[in-house]
Amino acid sequence: MTLPVSIVIVSRGRPAALMRCLTGVGQLDYALFEIVVVACPAGADATAARPDANHIKLIRFDEPNISAARNLGIAAASGEITAFIDDDAVPEPLWLRHLTGPFDDPQVACAGGYVIGRNGISFQWTSRSVDKTGDAHPLALTGDAPAKPTPPQGQAIKTEGTNMAVRRDVLSALGGFDPAFRFYLDETDLNLRLTAAGHRTALVPMAQVHHGYAESARRARDRSPRDLTEIGASQMVFLRKHCSETDRDAAWRTFADGQRARLLRFMQSGQLDPSDVARLMRGLRRGAQDGTSRKFGATPALPPPDQRFLPYPGRPDAPRVCLAGRPWQAARQRVKAAQAVRDGAIVSLFLFSPTVRRHRVSFTSDGVWEQSGGLFGQSDRDSPAIRLQLFSSRLSSEIMRVRKQRG
Numbered sequence: 273m274t275l276p277v278s279i280v281i282v283s284r285g286r287p288a289a290l291m292r293c294l295t296g297v298g299q300l301d302y303a304l305f306e307i308v309v310v311a312c313p314a315g316a317d318a319t320a321a322r323p324d325a326n327h328i329k330l331i332r333f334d335e336p337n338i339s340a341a342r343n344l345g346i347a348a349a350s351g352e353i354t355a356f357i358d359d360d361a362v363p364e365p366l367w368l369r370h371l372t373g374p375f376d377d378p379q380v381a382c383a384g385g386y387v388i389g390r391n392g393i394s395f396q397w398t399s400r401s402v403d404k405t406g407d408a409h410p411l412a413l414t415g416d417a418p419a420k421p422t423p424p425q426g427q428a429i430k431t432e433g434t435n436m437a438v439r440r441d442v443l444s445a446l447g448g449f450d451p452a453f454r455f456y457l458d459e460t461d462l463n464l465r466l467t468a469a470g471h472r473t474a475l476v477p478m479a480q481v482h483h484g485y486a487e488s489a490r491r492a493r494d495r496s497p498r499d500l501t502e503i504g505a506s507q508m509v510f511l512r513k514h515c516s517e518t519d520r521d522a523a524w525r526t527f528a529d530g531q532r533a534r535l536l537r538f539m540q541s542g543q544l545d546p547s548d549v550a551r552l553m554r555g556l557r558r559g560a561q562d563g564t565s566r567k568f569g570a571t572p573a574l575p576p577p578d579q580r581f582l583p584y585p586g587r588p589d590a591p592r593v594c595l596a597g598r599p600w601q602a603a604r605q606r607v608k609a610a611q612a613v614r615d616g617a618i619v620s621l622f623l624f625s626p627t628v629r630r631h632r633v634s635f636t637s638d639g640v641w642e643q644s645g646g647l648f649g650q651s652d653r654d655s656p657a658i659r660l661q662l663f664s665s666r667l668s669s670e671i672m673r674v675r676k677q678r679g
Contacts, residue, residue, distance in 0.1 A: 275372050276581055277305040277437070278349030282341040283315040283359035284334070285488060290315045291322070295639050296362030298324060299618055301679055302369055303588040305355075306581055308348050310341040315359070327584045336489075336502075338433075339449035339458045346440070346448050346574055350581035354443055356459075358434035361387075361483045362635045364677040365587070365618050371437050374418045374474035381442040381471035382463075383418075384431025385479025392633025392643070394653050396483055399475045402430040402460050404514040405523040406507060416477040416676065428467035433459035435481045440577075442471060447571025452513075455490065456506040464514055480677045482635060496543040500531060500552050504559025509568050524560065531556055587618060592679055596622040596667050599644070610638040618679060622667055628658050631670075641678065643670060 279297060283290040290311065297307060308329040309319050316332045319325060329348050333341050346354055353372055357363060367385065374380045389396035399411040401423045408430050413419050423429050436459060446465055449458050466473060490499050507527050511520045535552055538544040544552075593612040597605045602623050609621045619640045624647040631645030645651065647666055648658050651673060659666070 273376065274303050275353050275375055276351040277302070277353045277355050277368055277372060278308055278345075278351035278440070278581075279305055279355045279357060279368075280308045280310065280342055280345030280349060281357055281359055282338055282345065283309065283311040284336065284341075285312060285314065286359050287311075287314045287318040289484070290359040291318055292635065292637060293357065293359050293362055294319070294322065294324075294328070295637070296635055297357065298584065298586065299365055299590075299613075299639060300363060300368055300586045301365045301588055301590055301618065302367075302372075302586055304351075305368060305584055305586060306349075306351060307584050308345045310345045311359075324584075327582065329579060329582055337451055337454040339453050340451045342458070343448040343451070343574065346443055348577060348579050349440060350577040350579060352440060353437050354440045355437040356433055356435075357481055358483065361434045361481045363435075363481045364674075365590075366677055366679050367435075367479050367481060370418075370476050370677070371435075371479035374420065374476060375437075375439065377420070377472075377474075379472045380420065380474045382429075382431060382436065382438045382466055382473040383476055383479070384429070384437075384473065385435040385476045385481065387432050387435050388480055388482045388633075390484060391630070392482055393631060393651055397432050398477070400430040401427040402463060403427045404464065404516075405519070406457055406460060406510050406514075406527070411475070413475060413477070418474050418476045418478075420472055420474045423467065428463040429473035429475065430463055431459060431473060431475075434483050435479065438462075438466075442466070442469075444574040444576075446573075448574050450513075450568055450571050452509045452566050452568035452570070453506045455502040457510045458506070461510060461513065478676050482633070492543075494543050496538045497535070497552055500556040501559035501562075503531070504556040505563040505566060506559075508560040508563025509566050512563070513568050528553075528556060528560075587616065591617045593617040593619045594622070594667075594671055595619065596624070596663075599623055599625050606636075606638070606640070606642075609640040609642075613639040620671070620674065620678065622670055624663060624666060641674075 310331045312334045387397040399413040400408040535549045621642045623644040627646035628649045629646035631651040
């Protein structure tokens with residue numbers, strides 16, 4: 273059964289990343305979804321200028337509060353399921369088919385997928401649970417079938433805000449996201465509230481998105497932090513809301529020590545200097561002080577959707593095109609790939625050099641899934657470092673590696 277899905281994308285200060293995200297979402301192989309964009313003026317203007325703008329619900333919002341922005345998106349979402357993806361992420365074409373599968377079980381209220389990092393192959397986040405201090409713990413899931421794990425006592429199944437979906441009626445009854453979490457732990461707070469209300473969460477390994485960690489006011493392109501104020505505030509609000517008072521001080525100290533250790537690693541790699549570490553830690557403590565008095569829990573039930581469902585055409589059952597070549601053939605192959613995308617296909621381009629270079633995958637501005645690396649190099653980082661293969665057999669194995677998530 274194909275459930276109607278509303279995809280909510282929040283964007284602030286990253287119009288280029290948002291455009292790339294929308295190009296990827298527009299290629300989803302799913303028959304019934306709509307797109308809701310909640311964006312700052314730059315992102316909203318860029319969205320309004322797109323040729324597919326009349327197929328996108330657009331809400332202008334320019335406050336630095338991701339929870340409030342998501343709640344505005346939920347208010348406009350008319351699908352039975354509300355899905356979330358970040359503006360610096362791109363979904364694999366079969367993302368929604370996999371992510372919505374567990375909702376065939378009426379007991380499942382939420383589903384979360386796996387998140388791929390910057391190299392386009394290795395996982396950033398997989399299966400985890402989270403406790404009442406906000407700490408995440410790995411869950412041992414095997415295989416790639418959806419699972420409905422029972423979290424350890426006092427914990428909840430963790431989903432990532434860039435790759436999750438919730439039944440809209442459940443989300444509405446819970447009041448959506450708590451605006452006290454302006455950034456950080458917003459979805460984790462929801463995970464604990466879902467569990468407390470008796471709802472089940474499924475984890476779906478094949479529902480995959482690529483997350484780029486785009487530059488923002490809070491982090492640089494190299495992922496080094498620029499400001500920890502809101503992280504400190506959200507962590508303190510989270511502890512006040514979920515952690516027992518007797519454990520709260522120790523939990524904060526552990527968290528702050530972890531943040532300092534993270535900053536020192538950036539300093540050791542040359543991305544921060546000692547004055548940056550001191551400044552960032554001051555911001556963390558300043559945020560914590562704000563978090564001690566910030567009101568939380570203001571999540572009254574959300575009203576029914578205020579707009580009709582606006583189907584996006586997408587690419588259900590689109591043809592798949594796979595192109596391949598050597599690096600010196602890249603320019604010609606990219607032209608062919610871009611044309612195939614314009615013709616309505618979902619396109620993968622494989623460029624193999626006669627080396628042992630590790631592979632990378634990217635989603636280009638033309639809407640092409642491009643994988644490059646050595647003919648004898650690693651793609652999956654758990655595979656042997658060197659693989660002696662013919663070009664044709666390597667191409668076949670890489671096509672098979674992504675078939676379940678890309679088609």
